[in-house]
Amino acid sequence: xxxxxxxxxxxxxxxxxxxxxxSGNPVPSxxxxxxxxxxxxxxxxx
Numbered sequence: 001x002x003x004x005x006x007x008x009x010x011x012x013x014x015x016x017x018x019x020x021x022x023s024g025n026p027v028p029s030x031x032x033x034x035x036x037x038x039x040x041x042x043x044x045x046x
Contacts, residue, residue: 018032020032
């Protein structure tokens with residue numbers, strides 16, 4: 001993820017795109033969160 005510190009800022013009403021590529025065995029589980037809440041897969045806005 002970029003930036004490497006894991007923090008992004010967006011202006012109110014603006015947008016950002018997050019992308020995460022991971023591989024491993026067992027297959028990694030990736031969860032996105034905002035304000036300690038898990039975002040549903042494919043969430044477009046919050």
